[in-house]
Structures are given as C-alpha cells and as structure tokens.
Amino acid sequence: METISVSKLILLSIFLGFLQLINSARIGYDNKGITINGQRKLLISGSIHYPRSTPDMWEDLIKKAKHGGLDVIDTYVFWNGHEPSPGKYHFEGRYDLVRFIKTIHRAGLYVNLRIGPYVCAEWNFGGFPVWLKYVPGISFRTDNEPFKRAMQGFTEKIVDMMKKENLFASQGGPIIMSQIENEYGSEEKEFGAAGKAYVDWAASMANGLKTGVPWLMCKQDDAPDPLINTCNGFYCDYFKPNKPNKPKMWTEAWSGWFTEFGGPVHERPVEDLAFAVARFIQTGGSYINYYMYHGGTNFGRTAGGPFITTSYDYDAPIDEYGLIRQPKYGHLKDLHRALKLSERALLSSEPEITSLGTYHQAFVFKGQGTCAAFLSNFHFTSSARVKFNNEHYDLPAWSISILPDCKHVVFNTAKVGVQTSHTQMIPANARLLSWKMYDEDLSSLEESPTMTAPGLLEQINVTRDSSDYLWYMTSVHVSPSDLHGAPSLMVESAGPALHVFVNGKFAGSAFGTREDRRLTFKGPVNLQSGMNRITLLSVAVGLPNVGPHYEIWKTGVLGPVVLNGLSSGKRDLTWQKWSYQVGLKGENMQLTSPNGASSNEWIDASLAAQKTQPLTWYKANFDAPGGVEPLAVDMKSMGKGEIWINGRSIGRYWITYAKGDCKPCSYAGTYRQGNCQSGCNNPTQRWYHVPRAWLKPTQNLMVVFEELGGDASKISLVKRSVSRVCADAFEHHPMVQNWRVDSNGDQQIMHRAKVHLQCGPGQSISSIQFASFGTPLGTCGSFLMGTCHSENSLDIVEKLCVGQRRCSVPITNSNFGGDPCRNVLKRLTVEAICS
Ligand code: GAL
Numbered sequence: 053m054e055t056i057s058v059s060k061l062i063l064l065s066i067f068l069g070f071l072q073l074i075n076s077a078r079i080g081y082d083n084k085g086i087t088i089n090g091q092r093k094l095l096i097s098g099s100i101h102y103p104r105s106t107p108d109m110w111e112d113l114i115k116k117a118k119h120g121g122l123d124v125i126d127t128y129v130f131w132n133g134h135e136p137s138p139g140k141y142h143f144e145g146r147y148d149l150v151r152f153i154k155t156i157h158r159a160g161l162y163v164n165l166r167i168g169p170y171v172c173a174e175w176n177f178g179g180f181p182v183w184l185k186y187v188p189g190i191s192f193r194t195d196n197e198p199f200k201r202a203m204q205g206f207t208e209k210i211v212d213m214m215k216k217e218n219l220f221a222s223q224g225g226p227i228i229m230s231q232i233e234n235e236y237g238s239e240e241k242e243f244g245a246a247g248k249a250y251v252d253w254a255a256s257m258a259n260g261l262k263t264g265v266p267w268l269m270c271k272q273d274d275a276p277d278p279l280i281n282t283c284n285g286f287y288c289d290y291f292k293p294n295k296p297n298k299p300k301m302w303t304e305a306w307s308g309w310f311t312e313f314g315g316p317v318h319e320r321p322v323e324d325l326a327f328a329v330a331r332f333i334q335t336g337g338s339y340i341n342y343y344m345y346h347g348g349t350n351f352g353r354t355a356g357g358p359f360i361t362t363s364y365d366y367d368a369p370i371d372e373y374g375l376i377r378q379p380k381y382g383h384l385k386d387l388h389r390a391l392k393l394s395e396r397a398l399l400s401s402e403p404e405i406t407s408l409g410t411y412h413q414a415f416v417f418k419g420q421g422t423c424a425a426f427l428s429n430f431h432f433t434s435s436a437r438v439k440f441n442n443e444h445y446d447l448p449a450w451s452i453s454i455l456p457d458c459k460h461v462v463f464n465t466a467k468v469g470v471q472t473s474h475t476q477m478i479p480a481n482a483r484l485l486s487w488k489m490y491d492e493d494l495s496s497l498e499e500s501p502t503m504t505a506p507g508l509l510e511q512i513n514v515t516r517d518s519s520d521y522l523w524y525m526t527s528v529h530v531s532p533s534d535l536h537g538a539p540s541l542m543v544e545s546a547g548p549a550l551h552v553f554v555n556g557k558f559a560g561s562a563f564g565t566r567e568d569r570r571l572t573f574k575g576p577v578n579l580q581s582g583m584n585r586i587t588l589l590s591v592a593v594g595l596p597n598v599g600p601h602y603e604i605w606k607t608g609v610l611g612p613v614v615l616n617g618l619s620s621g622k623r624d625l626t627w628q629k630w631s632y633q634v635g636l637k638g639e640n641m642q643l644t645s646p647n648g649a650s651s652n653e654w655i656d657a658s659l660a661a662q663k664t665q666p667l668t669w670y671k672a673n674f675d676a677p678g679g680v681e682p683l684a685v686d687m688k689s690m691g692k693g694e695i696w697i698n699g700r701s702i703g704r705y706w707i708t709y710a711k712g713d714c715k716p717c718s719y720a721g722t723y724r725q726g727n728c729q730s731g732c733n734n735p736t737q738r739w740y741h742v743p744r745a746w747l748k749p750t751q752n753l754m755v756v757f758e759e760l761g762g763d764a765s766k767i768s769l770v771k772r773s774v775s776r777v778c779a780d781a782f783e784h785h786p787m788v789q790n791w792r793v794d795s796n797g798d799q800q801i802m803h804r805a806k807v808h809l810q811c812g813p814g815q816s817i818s819s820i821q822f823a824s825f826g827t828p829l830g831t832c833g834s835f836l837m838g839t840c841h842s843e844n845s846l847d848i849v850e851k852l853c854v855g856q857r858r859c860s861v862p863i864t865n866s867n868f869g870g871d872p873c874r875n876v877l878k879r880l881t882v883e884a885i886c887s
Contacts, residue, residue: 075224079265081280084399085299085338086228086266088221092399094338096388097124097164098345099304101173102152103133104364105348107145108745109374110152113346114159116370120381121388124228125156126164126303126341128171131206132181133354141209146351149210153219157226164268164303164341165214166231169206174310174360176353178597182517185603192603193239195246195253204257207232211261222264231303232258235271235284242600248274255279270303284343286320286723289331300336304343305329307380308367309725312359312566313593313736316712316729319367321719322380323451326387326465328723330452333391334403334415334426342384346370349741350594352701353520353694357594358548359566361737362703372741373682373772375475375812382470389788390463393456394424408438412447416458423458432721450720453786462788466719469787471779471809472832477684477739477770480677484754487657487764492638492667492757494556494587498525501631508630510546511590511608519635520694520704524588524609526630532581534618541586542614543573546606549591549692551666551759555584558666561760563708569607577615586613586625589667591759593704636757638669644755645699657764664761666691671755674769676747680814681771683747684739689767691760697746698753707735707762739770773886774812776821778832780881781807783863810858811886817856822883823849825868827876835881840873849882 078089085092098117105113117125133147143149156163170193171179184190190198211230219225232254240247251269255276258267267279273294275281283291284304293300307325309318329340347366355362365372369381376382391398400419403426408414411431417424429436429447436447447453451466502514511522530539543552547564554577562573590609596602611626642648654671677683685695685702692706710731717728756764785805811817822828823845827838848868853859863880865871872878 077221077224077228079221079228081266081299083297083299084336086301088228092338093123094333094391094395094398095123095162095340096121096391097126097339097341098122098369099126099341099343100346101127101130101344101348102149103130103146103354104350105146105346105374106743106745107148107151109743110155111159113370113374114156114161116374116376116381117345118159118161120345120369120385121392122161122345124162124164124341125345126166126343127152128166128168128173128175128179128234129210130171130175131169131179132177135181135206137181138183143213150213150217150219153214153226154217157219161226162221162228163219163226164229164231165210165227166234166303167207167210168231168234169203170234170236172234172598174350174356174364175597176356177517177595178356178602180603182512182595185512186516192601193233193236193250194243195249200250200253200257203254207258208261211263215263220263220265227263227265229266229268230258230263231268231270232279233269233272236269237271237273239600240272240274252276268301268303282339287328287331288337289328289335291337299338300332301339302332302337303339303341305332305340306725307342307344307369308347308365310347310366311361311363311736312357313361313706314359314566314708314711315736316710316714317365317367317731317736318725319717319728319730320723321717321728322383323466323468323719324723325380326383327450327452327719329384329387330426330454330465331428333398334428334452336402338399342369344368346374348372349703351703353594353704355594355704356597358564358569358592358596360594360597362705362740363737371475373684375682375772375774376473378473378777379468379470383468386463386470386788387454387465390454390456393462393788394454396420397422397424397456408440409436412436412438414438414440425455425458427453427455461786463786467785469781469785469805471777471807473774473777473812474832475772475812476775477686477772480683480769480771482674482677482769484672484674484767484769487670487672488654489657489671489764490638490643490654490669491665492636492669494553494667497523497587497633497637498585498631501525502634504629504631506629507627508609508611508613509632510606510610511592512595514608514632515592515634517592517595519639520592521634521636521639522590522608523633524590524630525633526586526613526625526628528584528586528615528623528625528628530579530581530584530618531620534620535579535581536619537617539577539579539615539617540575541573541577542612542616543588543609544612545571545573545590545609547571548593548607550609551589551591553585553587553589554578555580556587588613593706636667638757643669643671644696644701644757646753664763666759666761668758668761669755670758670764670767671753672764672767674752674754675750676744676752677769677771679771681773681812683742683744684770684772685742685754686739686768686770688735688738690756690758690762690764693757693759695740696753696755697742698748700746702740702742702746705737705740707738709733710736739772742769774815776833776883776885777809777811778835778881778883779807779809780828780879781805781863782877782879784877785863805863807861807863807880807882808858809853809861809882809884811884815857815886817853817859817884818887819885820846820850820853820882821885822881825863825880826872826878828879828881832883835883840876840878842868842870842872844869845880853882853884
C-alpha cells in the first residue's frame, strides 16, 4: 500500500516537473527587445503596487490592465511591509505578494518584479524598515557590510519565495524580469568609489541568485553586464542603453505625478503621454511601463514624505478607486493597439528617419515583408500637412500618427476618439450614528513618561516610527516679577509638524513646508507664577523616501526652545531635563480597534456639541452603503489626523489648502510636473478611500483622531460614481479598433468611425443631454449646435443608448437618415447622463 502511494507520488512529481518544463519560458534580450523563447517582444507594462489596493480589487485592476492593452504588470516589493521587525515576516492581506503575482499569472500577463529593496515610490522611508537604521555600523545604499548583508538577505528571501512557488518564467511562472536597486545613478556620484563598488556588488549579488530572467537597473548608466540599464522620466526617446546588445527600455513613463499635502493635484494630458510613448517607440524602444497604471492609496502610515498624501492617484489610467479614467485609459488602449499592429516591423529593423519639414519627421520600419511608419510633428503650436510616400497627411501640433502599413493612419496621439468621463462624489446615504468623543487629555502625560533625558532627542530615535506622535515635556519655574513682560515661546524643530501646549492649554501649531520640513513656532504664552508645564507634540507626516542619505535626516524638536519676554530676560530650555512619551494615550489604549473603542471613557458627542477642540478622538457607527460604487469619507469639516475603519487605518488626513499655479493646460509642449496643476485653493485631499472589503453589512466602526479641531458631525460617506460621459469624433476619425490582423499577419482595415459610450459599474445611461451629428461646438458640459445639425441626432442616439450600460453609435450619414450638409466634414458629439 505504502509503496504504491510513494510511486504515485514520484509519478506525480515527474508529471508536475514535466508540466513546468513545457510551460517554462526562456527569457533573454538582444538590441531590439526582450525575447521570450527566442522571439522579440514589444511589451507594454503598467505599475500597480499591491499594498496600495486591497486583495479583492486586484483581479479587477489586472483585468482592466489587460483590457487596456498591457502585457506586463510592474510592482516594487515593499520591504518594510514584509519585515516590520527583524526576522518577523508578513505576507498576508495587502502584502500577499504571491497571491498578487498568481492573480497576474491567471490573467495571462507577465510581471516585472522590482525588488529594490530600495524603492523610493513616495513610500515611508523609501521601503526600508526603520529598524534597519539601527543595525550597528550601517550605512544605507553603499559599500557597507551590514547594509549589504541585510539587502542580500531580503532579496534572497523574496527570490527564494518566488522560486518555491515556481513564479519565475524560467519555471513556468509570469516573472520575466526583476530589478535590483532603484535610480542609484545620481547617488553613486556622491558616494564615489564606494558607490561604484556597491553597484558592482549589487549586480553580481543579483546575478548570483540565478532566477533565469534578466535583471534591470533603472537610471544606472554604468549597470554592469548582463544587467540592462533602463530609463525613467516624462520622456525617454533620447535614451540609449550602455551596450549595443541591450534593448531600449523605459521602466517609468510617468503617467502623472504624486500629490503632497499643501500642494495641487498634478495631471498629465493623455495626448502628451501618448506622444511621449510613440516618440520612444519610433526611436527603437520596445518596453514601456506606465508609472503608475493604477496608483491607489497610501493606507495607514505607508505614505512617504514628509507630506505625501494618502491618495496616490497619480492621474493614472485607472484611478485611485479602481475606476477607469477616461479618456486616459481608452486613448492609451488605442495607442497600444496601433503599436501592436506595427510590432513585426518595429522589432525587425532600425528606423529610417527622413525629414518632412523643419519640425516634421518620418520614422519608417521595414522588415519581414512589413512596413510601419510614424509621422511626427514636434512643433508646440502649429499643425502641419506633410507629404509621405506621395500621400498627404495632417498632423496636429505635438503629435505622431501611426501607420502600421505605411499607408493608413490608425492612430494620432493628439486625436482622442474615446469618451471623457466625469466622476463625482455623491452622498452615500449612510448615516454616521451615535458619535462619541474622547479627549486626549494631557493631565496624566507626565506620570509615566517613556523616558527622560537632558536636552532634546531626535524623534525617530525615540519612537522608531511606532507612532507619528512624540510628546516632549518639561517644566519651568517663573517668579511673579518675571510676568510683568509679555512672555512668548520659541521652538525650533526639524519638523514636520508641531502642536504646543502650555499648562495643558493649546498655544498653537507650526508646520514645515514641502520645500523645507523645518519649522519655527513663535507665540505668546500664558504663564503663571510658579511651575509651568511646556508640552510639545511633534508629529511625523511620513518619513523621507528620497535624497542623499535621507535615512539620517532628522525629525522632531531639536531646539533651541526659548522663553522670551520674561522680565528677567530670556530662558533657554533646550538643555534642561525633558521627558518623553511615545504615541497618544488613545493609541496606547487601542481606541482605534473595535475592542478598545468600546471602552466606557468615550462620551456622547452631543454633550460636547460644537466643541471643536484639538486632540480629540471621535467614533461613530454606520451600515455599509448599498451598491457597488467605491466609497470614500468626506473630511472637509475636519483639520488633521488619521482615520480607522473597523480597526484598520485608511490613512492620514489633512485638510490643508493647495497652493499652486493652476492655469489652463495645453497638452502640447514639453511636459514637466507643475505644468498641469489643478485644485488650487481647495483642500489638497478632501476624500479618503474606504475599501468596501473592510466593511461589514452593519455596525461598522469609524474612529477619527483629530489634532487641530473640526466638526465631526459633518463627516460623511460618499460614493464615487460616473456622472456623465461625453464623446465626440469626426466621421473619418482613425479608428484603430476597426483594424484586424489576419492569419497571414497582414492588417485589414474596416473603416467605420463610431462613438462609444459607457457608464460606471452598476450604472446605465439614463438620458442623453446633447447629441449632434453635424458641426457642433463647445466642450463636454457645454456643447452647442453648430450651423450643420442632423435633426435625427437625439432620437437616434437615445434609441441606441438610453437604458444601456454601454452603446456604440456609427458616425455615418446613413445612420442619421442622410447627409445633413454635403461636402462638410461632420462630427458626432454626445453627452450622456449616467445613473
Ligand atoms: C522615480 C522613482 C519612483 C517614484 C517616482 C516619482 O524617480 O523611481 O519610485 O518615486 O520617481 O513618483
């Protein structure tokens, strides 16, 4: 009996090994691209960071990415999430890396695993665990033994885990490449010879792990062979790999930019992003990764900084909440399709470049009996009519047309044929019930300090980042004669935020800025004769994630701390005895967790109506709103703090108003972060994502800690939904969707421009606000009829669309019962309401 089962087992393992062998893929590269089983590939990739969404969202995000034309999902690996204390690993929930990669595999996509382990990524401490800083003798990211030992240990841990699950392509898995380090090139210069030695070590350490797939180093001109050096940036067409046998790869095509509290929201027009990608491909690039394709949310205290917002939306093609952002998503999807139609030609030859005018060029790829051309207009403002192969082509300013057969334009980067969607936050009709509050009172703080010391201590050295909050407490004796002046307190802090209390009363706050974290508090104080208590609450808002030796940058009150305006002169408190308390009382009592929150120290919030005092905890219950729309909490009435739902932190909030330079933004011209700002003079972030997966049907607990003071009764839940969609396209709009590649690999054209409309999940088109086939004017939200208009427009569109979740309307005379105006180029413009 036993022998049978053993032999069965042996057979099974031989069978599994065989399966793996037939599924395993040989990944290599040459000068033109990554090769899979010897075949060159044009690969379109997008970054989705697994801890920035919840596992229940992953499958949908990945499906949307696939549907958007992606071949690869790129993610960093977040060391501080996986090893919160030395040797204690965490790979559950949002940190279930294996599940994330398997989800990608199931969808049929590949993975670029950017292990780092330094990741930058606007992530707390750049992904390093804070304990790493306290390893004796350590110096980060240089030729330092303790650091290299730790980095190798974690890298091996991840590689072994992937191997054990057969996740490398060489084992039949989806991982086709990996990254070691991240943008070390500029740092290396500062480290001199030690920097160079570290790069060489990192490359050979990675190679030694024998993953069977190529390793990349981004922004690393001297990446040692066989590692591939790659480009990150808003444009990368100028980039050349460091050896002629390496492919030209773009690992971070920034699809937008991140947001910082106090700053505006950055957008990047899709016409420019598409132009940048087409430029990269026409100059021989064959791998592009959108950073980010879905940005997501910095839950808990994972945001880096300081001052990185909880939202990491990034203006990405899939928004923070997992909804498709249109037209960004759809226009890039069309681009990807146009690129894939040209793939064979692109990968089999170098481009022949011909000038078509001062600002105009043709890039032609010919090979294997195919021909693909990219016609480019680099002028910022003027469109052009160029002649190519004896035909005329119109090119809008700052745009590229793609001709997969060197004849027909299937896509132009500046002509957006897909719909624009408008989303809005609508009341979720979920009442937050029975508000209670708890006062984070200061009276007992000094009774059991974490420690006392002469002078002022650096904050992270004391907290080890176990909390954002560190109390600094001291006392000062003032004689009656001292009080004749006007006493004031001056506190200098390395930042980033500070609240000051004197004798238990709030005396004011001070904040660093995004440019300079340091801050100075100066303010009058109410002193009494005798002993006075000075209590400072220093607040971290995300640890730095980038910059030379950012790990040694300081946080917290470093002094001087001086009392001015006493009759006897000034009193320097810097070097006297200070006591310290790590974290808030409410945190230590675990008020944030459902069990702790039921403590009877909470009082009815109505008792304290309108008491918008600082340092207050609030809690309320709510039932999960119905429907499928993503949810958020509107914090406009509040100040600054953190929010927990059923014991899990959804992140820091801060209703600080955006200072910026918001002006109309044109897609044309070289994009820089700062070009297309929005949201000036509004809260940088008003809404905070509440993952549906964290809710129960009833009796959910929301806990809020408010530092400054706010009106908790006005906190509300909202749903994110698509309110209206607009589409507008010309009758002869190049429609890449209408192209097919037949079994011989030849393209076939099917000309028929259409307008496609689609509402959000769970919605349908409830009415058509505007429809005109003719020469309509205006933009989405304010369309007008032009001189030419088909009377049937509204009827036809209503018939095809109302009541549907999605619809397509052909832009042809016959569809509208005849030509409303002969010899005029017509468009179809539609605005639909979703509900
Ligand atoms: C890059 C870095 C990324 C991210 C990005 C900005 O330089 O590699 O991790 O920080 O900048 O969002």
